Amino acid sequence: MSLFTLQKSASSCQARRGELQLPRATVQTPAFMPVGTQGTVKAMTFDEVWELGYRLILGNTYHLYLRPGSERVARFGGLPKFIGWDGAMLTDSGGYQVFSLKDLRKITEEGVTFRSTLDGSKHLFSPERVMEIEHELGADIIMAFDECPPYPATWQYTKDSLDRTLRWEERCLARHNALGGDSTGHLLFGIVQGGSYDDLRAQSALAVSAMDFPGIAIGGVSVGEPVEEMRRITALTTPLLPAHKPRYLMGVGTPSDLLDGIYYGIDMFDCVLPTRMARNGALYTSQGRINISNARWTDEAGPIDPECDCKVCRLHSAAYLRHLHQSKEILYSRLATYHNLAYYAKVMEGARAAIEQDTFPEYRRACYATWGLALPPDA
């Protein structure tokens, strides 16, 4: 059984329709992964995440390592079992979080030493240690430990960082294999870096493609660069990756970002946007993003999205959602998150159907139009 089955490729863009056969679940691609940072998709139960059609969610190694601790999670049989999720999981490497710590961390060839944001205690994340932690967390897909350079960064900084990341990825592979490798049910994906430099991106894509990873991620995007930059990086990277391996664009994005990524050949995405933005009052709808705190919703008896058939839109008025938001009620976060994840699921379902019918560019154009956005020129 192969991990990834490529079922259909679009004729006039790079979009692909496939299936990821993970140890715990089969996932239809292109797929969006909701983020469960601390062992919960914020405000949701796993029943709800499942009923929305999601079969693969992300957990954050940095947070879970610090609390409740990866050893404890291992004693409970791994993260999916600890949290009660019947689907598949992916853990990031914690790299993005520890590099974000700025004053609290120090990078060496060995790895990154950092101080916990919870209690100030000192820790080392090295490629080897992160592999051990991710094996303890026990997700279906585990990510290699990389450096995610900031934006902007100089060519030289990015080059040095990339070269170290490539060495770290080799060390990840070695430790992962020493721990039993992919046959443990924890599949190690590599990560392409290289900042916003075409030559470094290409070098990274070719180097990571040559390593023995069953799937490849594009990292170092969605770190503050203009969206055109993200599209350009994606468009230049995917053609350099092996067609038979799944491609994962990390930390992306808005609904339009997802369609752009798919257009350029991406199979997997994760992002906190639908859940975080929901809690902050922003709802993704067939009419574009709306802000529920806007007074225009005060007396709106219809749902937040008249074209949405999710449970929230079927049962509740926009006025009630706005009331809950203004009253800072937990139910607001629940309903808003549920709707946003339902909308993301719908956009992705539409994308998969469109690829099957080889009408993805038309689908993308139509979505952009209903969102009131201008379709960007090809990257």
Place this chain on the structure above:
Amino acid sequence: MSLFTLQKSASSCQARRGELQLPRATVQTPAFMPVGTQGTVKAMTFDEVWELGYRLILGNTYHLYLRPGSERVARFGGLPKFIGWDGAMLTDSGGYQVFSLKDLRKITEEGVTFRSTLDGSKHLFSPERVMEIEHELGADIIMAFDECPPYPATWQYTKDSLDRTLRWEERCLARHNALGGDSTGHLLFGIVQGGSYDDLRAQSALAVSAMDFPGIAIGGVSVGEPVEEMRRITALTTPLLPAHKPRYLMGVGTPSDLLDGIYYGIDMFDCVLPTRMARNGALYTSQGRINISNARWTDEAGPIDPECDCKVCRLHSAAYLRHLHQSKEILYSRLATYHNLAYYAKVMEGARAAIEQDTFPEYRRACYATWGLALPPDA
């Protein structure tokens, strides 16, 4: 059709088993009402409240009058429709909240003027105005506007307050009848006050019993008095109330308070405890109240209550709940609230079954024993 059917009375205590036939739902009594202060039972969906067996919930007039506003709620067809709750509702009169405002309110014979805690705006709650507001909110049961005196209060203060409350209740009845009376589907309940003074409680109970209310509440309890005081007031009041009218002990209480109330003849209760305490980390279980932040739960693979068959106890370990609590995750509040409301429902279900079998005192004694509490002497 009568509002209240008394089905069974205990032979050795005052406990009663009955049925409340409200416009929107039939409610088995003794019943506990979850509190939905701002138009939501905090952290719950109404589907969940319903699946736990609740058919009657409370909304707070003070909060809903200020936001989203009772006129707006009326335009949406009333509170149950606005919030999407298929069961029955009760609104309090707002009296408890406005009297709690202390420096922000002024009491006259006319009513209470107060400043909004939301925006400082000035408002008047009079018996007539509150009836109009409660008709707008449109609950099945609406409560008369009373003064809830603080604890402790002098006899003279309590006497003056009670006399005014009785005059206010007459004015409530007059306005309620002018608005269409109980045939509107909004049944007006009276409230017994009298503080901790037996003579005033008796005066109030007899006076309110003589008025044309289909149900009677005991107010002014759970305001800081010792629990013995609450039991004594309840025990002396219920025998003075007409047997054919439902009796509602306002703002009560812990699971043991509920069993005490039932023992002394109460049919209805409401309290924020199961929902508020849940969010603060306190869980009611068959082993008594536990605090989930306690380190003893860190590695507990079993549920928070091994004898509970609620969804949370079936699906999740105490260790996971503790992790969510320590991580301040919304899912913690959801699961904890769900469990506490499930436990309250179970205690009440057990109480109803025990009254049917005329074994309520034994049931109460057994519950106290499993909670590790001493059964109080008869009041």
